[in-house]
Amino acid sequence: MSEFSLIREHFLWQPQPESVRVSVGDDAAVLTLPANKELVVSVDTSNAGVHFPLETPPHAIGYKALAVNLSDLAAMGAEPAWFTLALSLPAVDQEWVAEFTRGMRELAEQHGIFLIGGDTTRGALSITIQVMGWIPPGRALLRSGARHGDWVCVSGTLGDAAAGLAIVQQRLVLPTAAAAFCVQRLNYPTPRVALGQCLRGLASACMDISDGLLADLGHILTASGWGRVCSTRRFLFQPHCNHWR
Structure with a gap:
């Protein structure tokens, strides 16, 4: 053809x-x-x-x-x-x-x-x-808008696709129903399109999680000028407040 x-x-x-x-x-x-x-x-x-x-x-x-x-x-x-x-x-x-x-x-x-x-x-x-x-002009959700005192929120559940990949690669064994659910989440992820539009004017910063929660939260903190994520100790450092949270 x-x-x-x-x-x-x-x-x-x-x-x-x-x-x-x-x-x-x-x-x-x-x-x-x-x-x-x-x-x-x-x-x-x-x-x-x-x-x-x-x-x-x-x-x-x-x-x-x-x-x-x-x-x-x-x-x-x-x-x-x-x-x-x-x-x-x-x-x-x-x-x-x-x-x-x-x-x-x-x-x-x-x-x-x-x-x-x-x-x-x-x-x-x-x-x-x-x-x-x-x-609409000026309404895009950016990584750079995070502010001190913001809540960190996620949609859906984290780790389903990673578990699905481990099952496919035979690194993890789960009961049949749980395994099928995780593989389905690996193959058919849900883009949160409607939620993203609802968050315009509400969320101060946003990004999709592709590298893991800690890594991507670090990208938001860096873009917003608030600090970084220490992945080894799992603490969030905010230099403007001079303490660990």
């Missing part, structure tokens, strides 16, 4: 939203940004054997590749709008691509985000997605 046939078969989505003037099939997309909105853009790459186990089902790969990018928009409080896809495949497997696209499209339709273009090439399995969304 040629590259153009592959694109027409799996990545030419219809119907197009009104905000998309030109989409898949041209040299670039042409988009209409709503009045009085700021554009929010993020990009992420997922590589086989690094960001997901080699035996991960294609439906889950497509879903998760988009989910981790939607999580970045959620952390900014943005409303998803469009995304592009660069897909590297060792060989064209029609059944694999169909399931990959189905998983991606299921999540895309849940959040109203539309595929507007991308690229396909031959190589090791790799997925790069760039997501775009919008937000």
